[in-house]
Amino acid sequence: xxxxxxxxxxxxxxxxxxxxxxxxxxxxxxxxxxxxxxxxxxxxxxxxxxxxxxxxxxxxxxxxxxxxxxxxxxxxxxxxxxxxxxxxxxxxxxxxxxxxxxxxxxxxxxxxxxxxxxxxxxxxxxxxxxxxxxxxxxxxxxxxxxxxxxxxxxxxxxxxxxxxxxxxxxxxxxxxxxxxxxxxxxxxxxxxxxxxxxxxxxxxxxxxxxxxxxxxxxxxxxxxxxxxxxxxxxxxxxxxxxxxxxxxxxxxxxxxxxxxxxxxxxxxxxxxxxxxx
Amino acid sequence: xxxxxxxxxxxxxxxxxxxxxxxxxxxxxxxxxxxxxxxxxxxxxxxxxxxxxxxxxxxxxxxxxxxxxxxxxxxxxxxxxxxxxxxxxxxxxxxxxxxxxxxxxxxxxxxxxxxxxxxxxxxxxxxxxxxxxxxxxxxxxxxxxxxxxxxxxxxxxxxxxxxxxxxxxxxxxxxxxxxxxxxxxxxxxxxxxxxxxxxxxxxxxxxxxxxxxxxxxxxxxxxxxxxxxxxxxxxxxxxxxxxxxxxxxxxxxxxxxxxxxxxxxxxxxxxxxxxxxxxxxxxxxxxxxxxxxxxxxxxxxxxxxxxxxxxxxxxxxx
Numbered sequence: 001x002x003x004x005x006x007x008x009x010x011x012x013x014x015x016x017x018x019x020x021x022x023x024x025x026x027x028x029x030x031x032x033x034x035x036x037x038x039x040x041x042x043x044x045x046x047x048x049x050x051x052x053x054x055x056x057x058x059x060x061x062x063x064x065x066x067x068x069x070x071x072x073x074x075x076x077x078x079x080x081x082x083x084x085x086x087x088x089x090x091x092x093x094x095x096x097x098x099x100x101x102x103x104x105x106x107x108x109x110x111x112x113x114x115x116x117x118x119x120x121x122x123x124x125x126x127x128x129x130x131x132x133x134x135x136x137x138x139x140x141x142x143x144x145x146x147x148x149x150x151x152x153x154x155x156x157x158x159x160x161x162x163x164x165x166x167x168x169x170x171x172x173x174x175x176x177x178x179x180x181x182x183x184x185x186x187x188x189x190x191x192x193x194x195x196x197x198x199x200x201x202x203x204x205x206x207x208x209x210x211x212x213x214x215x216x217x218x219x220x221x222x223x224x225x226x227x228x229x230x231x232x233x234x235x236x237x238x239x240x241x242x243x244x245x246x247x248x249x250x251x252x253x254x255x256x257x258x259x260x261x262x263x264x265x266x267x268x269x270x271x272x273x274x275x276x277x
Numbered sequence: 278x279x280x281x282x283x284x285x286x287x288x289x290x291x292x293x294x295x296x297x298x299x300x301x302x303x304x305x306x307x308x309x310x311x312x313x314x315x316x317x318x319x320x321x322x323x324x325x326x327x328x329x330x331x332x333x334x335x336x337x338x339x340x341x342x343x344x345x346x347x348x349x350x351x352x353x354x355x356x357x358x359x360x361x362x363x364x365x366x367x368x369x370x371x372x373x374x375x376x377x378x379x380x381x382x383x384x385x386x387x388x389x390x391x392x393x394x395x396x397x398x399x400x401x402x403x404x405x406x407x408x409x410x411x412x413x414x415x416x417x418x419x420x421x422x423x424x425x426x427x428x429x430x431x432x433x434x435x436x437x438x439x440x441x442x443x444x445x446x447x448x449x450x451x452x453x454x455x456x457x458x459x460x461x462x463x464x465x466x467x468x469x470x471x472x473x474x475x476x477x478x479x480x481x482x483x484x485x486x487x488x489x490x491x492x493x494x495x496x497x498x499x500x501x502x503x504x505x506x507x508x509x510x511x512x513x514x515x516x517x518x519x520x521x522x523x524x525x526x527x528x529x530x531x532x533x534x535x536x537x538x539x540x541x542x543x544x545x546x547x548x549x550x551x552x553x554x555x556x557x558x559x560x561x562x563x564x565x566x567x568x569x570x571x572x573x574x575x576x577x578x579x580x581x582x583x584x585x586x587x588x589x590x591x592x593x594x595x
Contacts, residue, residue, distance in 0.1 A: 121338025133346075
């Protein structure tokens with residue numbers, strides 16, 4: 001896909017995820033919007049996958065460690081063809097298979113995530129297993145920045161460099177906000193790059209809402225032989241809906257009818273702008 | 278002492294044999310090779326071993342990840358840490374995510390005796406029974422442990438097995454003549470109609486010895502080895518309630534939420550008869566090795582027999 005087409009696709013994912021949250025009257029809006037470009041790039045350009053055969057042995061693996069951003073993930077999976085897009089309208093409805101966190105009963109989802117700080121360990125295990133079998137499959141993991149306060153993340157970070165897992169590419173959705181406020185006020189993460197480097201990772205820092213930078217970084221990974229790769233993707237929480245951007249309360253906020261309709265109009269304007277480029 | 282064997286050695290020796298035939302078997306440990314008797318395994322099959330260091334949360338997560346890519350992972354580490362520190366990973370990454378992971382908790386119960394309550398595992402049955410799809414097994418001796426490993430090795434699913442540390446007497450002797458293990462089924466080790474003694478893990482041996490003491494007093498106890506704590510053999514318990522009219526449970530666990538609570542729930546719901554639970558009290562224990570602690574808290578043969586005698590007299594006056 002071209003960068004232009006990927007941007008267009010990301011807009012479609014944003015529209016759908018916002019509709020899911022609006023209809024369900026629940027969701028994690030801010031983080032789903034901040035990570036949309038990353039997930040779109042992975043599923044529509046970077047990862048080797050076969051939506052008609054989700055368990056294809058040659059697939060790259062993806063773990064959404066920040067499981068609460070499930071709305072963008074489900075939207076991308078449906079639009080990529082893993083399941084029928086009509087199912088998305090049941091999100092968080094009574095007896096729906098689509099719950100508020102990833103569930104591996106859904107085609108394309110490997111693991112049930114949502115308890116933070118688990119995804120990197122799971123990914124380390126997958127990467128070790130693939131290396132033992134000398135398989136070329138890669139493992140991608142998307143973590144939140146607030147999630148990095150979990151100690152288990154650093155247990156996994158240590159193990160990844162110990163085992164020289166250059167088939168593991170982790171991404172931090174660095175939107176600088178968590179539910180209670182700024183990450184630096186809640187529990188300071190900086191100097192984030194140096195911390196990961198000191199744990200033996202090869203780190204690249206990008207604008208995580210620039211499709212060009214996202215695709216280039218993901219395609220360049222692994223960044224160094226015998227080292228796990230980390231992408232610090234600087235993003236904006238609530239990206240794409242001006243009224244939500246950079247506001248902590250939109251972590252778990254649900255738009256009212258007015259805001260929802262305004263956001264959808266804005267998305268349509270952005271689409272037109274993209275088409276005119 | 279020749280007929281004393283350690284369950285952990287039986288476990289890893291059996292696992293080594295199975296792993297030599299099946300390269301998908303991977304053992305994961307957290308700086309616990311010695312505690313788990315894994316040194317021979319590591320020397321023989323280094324490529325089928327993953328050292329995680331002292332990081333039990335990562336250990337279980339890594340095992341779940343290995344399962345996702347088709348491996349058959351066996352986690353081996355002290356039970357006290359695996360069932361508390363990494364409880365969330367056991368619940369979410371293994372059981373809830375339907376992964377094929379076998380978790381062996383060694384030195385469970387009060388095996389670490391004098392090291393204190395930080396190292397005791399007296400909460401695991403209560404805690405883990407609330408996790409759907411997690412099979413829980415507490416073998417009572419080395420022969421049963423070996424049978425457990427052989428039974429579960431090629432079954433896909435989430436398993437927790439708790440064993441002790443020391444060399445212990447054999448329950449499943451030739452003389453006993455009982456098949457050591459059938460998943461989900463209680464083993465009747467002794468017939469009797471005065472009452473039923475239900476136990477699991479290392480206390481099965483002490484319960485059998487208690488039954489012999491009771492027999493001298495004219496009390497003939499049925500003895501059930503409830504090795505599988507989940508799924509639980511409800512039928513065996515209901516049958517015992519109907520046929521013997523009273524039950525005493527004996528376990529190396531807190532009195533809250535373990536074997537006794539499970540048996541009581543089943544008996545109350547199906548055929549109410551008196552049930553007494555013998556277990557460790559809801560308090561931090563005195564200092565002692567496991568045998569000293571069993572004796573101190575009335576869980577050795579003598580203590581069990583004494584409690585049963587009192588219970589029988591109470592029941593008969595009801």
